[in-house]
Amino acid sequence: MKLLKDRILSEGRALNEDILKVDSFINHQVDMELMDAIGKDIADHFRDKKVTKVVTIESSGIPPAAMVAMSLGVPLVILKKQGSKVLNEDMIQTVVTSFTKGNTYELSLCTRFVNENDHVLFVDDFLANGEAATGTVRLLRQLHATIAGIGILIEKSFMPGRSKLEDAGFEVYSLARIKRLEKGVIEFLDD
Amino acid sequence: MKLLKDRILSEGRALNEDILKVDSFINHQVDMELMDAIGKDIADHFRDKKVTKVVTIESSGIPPAAMVAMSLGVPLVILKKQGSKVLNEDMIQTVVTSFTKGNTYELSLCTRFVNENDHVLFVDDFLANGEAATGTVRLLRQLHATIAGIGILIEKSFMPGRSKLEDAGFEVYSLARIKRLEKGVIEFLDD
Numbered sequence: 001m002k003l004l005k006d007r008i009l010s011e012g013r014a015l016n017e018d019i020l021k022v023d024s025f026i027n028h029q030v031d032m033e034l035m036d037a038i039g040k041d042i043a044d045h046f047r048d049k050k051v052t053k054v055v056t057i058e059s060s061g062i063p064p065a066a067m068v069a070m071s072l073g074v075p076l077v078i079l080k081k082q083g084s085k086v087l088n089e090d091m092i093q094t095v096v097t098s099f100t101k102g103n104t105y106e107l108s109l110c111t112r113f114v115n116e117n118d119h120v121l122f123v124d125d126f127l128a129n130g131e132a133a134t135g136t137v138r139l140l141r142q143l144h145a146t147i148a149g150i151g152i153l154i155e156k157s158f159m160p161g162r163s164k165l166e167d168a169g170f171e172v173y174s175l176a177r178i179k180r181l182e183k184g185v186i187e188f189l190d191d
Numbered sequence: 192m193k194l195l196k197d198r199i200l201s202e203g204r205a206l207n208e209d210i211l212k213v214d215s216f217i218n219h220q221v222d223m224e225l226m227d228a229i230g231k232d233i234a235d236h237f238r239d240k241k242v243t244k245v246v247t248i249e250s251s252g253i254p255p256a257a258m259v260a261m262s263l264g265v266p267l268v269i270l271k272k273q274g275s276k277v278l279n280e281d282m283i284q285t286v287v288t289s290f291t292k293g294n295t296y297e298l299s300l301c302t303r304f305v306n307e308n309d310h311v312l313f314v315d316d317f318l319a320n321g322e323a324a325t326g327t328v329r330l331l332r333q334l335h336a337t338i339a340g341i342g343i344l345i346e347k348s349f350m351p352g353r354s355k356l357e358d359a360g361f362e363v364y365s366l367a368r369i370k371r372l373e374k375g376v377i378e379f380l381d382d
Contacts, residue, residue, distance in 0.1 A: 029304040030267040032260045059250035063257050069223045076221040113220040
């Protein structure tokens with residue numbers, strides 16, 4: 001998506017091969033006009049997949065995922081990162097280790113909001129090692145939902161996330177695929 | 192706002208005088224059509240206030256605040272709840288104690304995204320003791336921004352949040368004001 005790639009080149013800050021800061025338009029300050037365009041693009045790509053729910057992880061995936069859900073006319077379900085102190089009987093959880101951030105967290109989903117009739121589109125801001133996406137897939141499969149696809153804003157294509165997900169049989173649609181990232185350098189695939 | 196109040200009455204679950212669960216349409220599963228209507232309503236209320244930024248706190252305030260920002264055509268700024276491990280020189284923080292949840296967290300804001308020319312509308316899902324709102328105001332004032340107003344989805348009107356904020360000179364606009372909450376009972380003001 002040219003609009004997003006141009007914005008990454010003009011405002012993104014590559015700190016090293018792990019960290020691309022996009023906090024002025026995606027993560028901390030959010031350009032809602034851009035999110036609207038992103039939402040429509042991802043929604044259009046998956047429009048024939050009979051999506052019934054859009055799922056994302058709190059919190060930086062929420063604005064783009066919300067716009068995808070809006071464009072598809074379906075509810076958004078937000079997976080929580082903190083485990084509930086009181087684990088209700090209707091909550092399921094899985095442990096996710098983020099190699100990028102060097103932390104581990106529990107991803108929680110209430111069983112009332114996804115079921116075996118759902119076709120779920122997972123939307124997130126970044127895809128790198130794919131730990132968040134595979135954790136989400138584990139929860140969704142536990143509830144026997146169909147994974148309609150995975151929509152990503154920024155993919156670190158030099159990391160194994162995409163191939164892990166494709167090997168598991170899922171379609172991954174990424175708006176900006178980064179081939180090479182190092183201090184001050186951002187290069188996209190297909191350029 | 193009748194649409195929101197009706198939904199609270201039909202789907203909200205009052206567990207006790209502190210907890211109103213709205214996780215099927217606001218907090219965990221999110222009805223984006225409702226968020227769109229809420230966003231337009233709050234945006235319309237503050238449309239003459241020259242709002243330049245909408246600010247919210249991660250993560251359940253994000254969907255409604257995003258729709259307010261969209262309707263006003265301004266950026267959304269999301270305050271982070273975890274303190275950055277590496278506190279950059281361009282981050283400011285304040286400690287917030289949530290009486291409802293019984294925890295304390297640091298609210299963070301990057302100084303690049305709010306300045307003295309900004310008129311900021313703060314939007315959040317709940318207002319009870321007003322700790323999150325007053326913490327946000329502390330950060331915004333540190334950057335000399337003007338507070339254009341405070342937009343709230345659900346106000347516990349029997350708690351002191353609104354009067355604290357009004358005493359400090361701010362306009363509080365709440366879509367659903369709850370007069371009485373106890374197990375199985377939800378009563379609104381103005382009914």
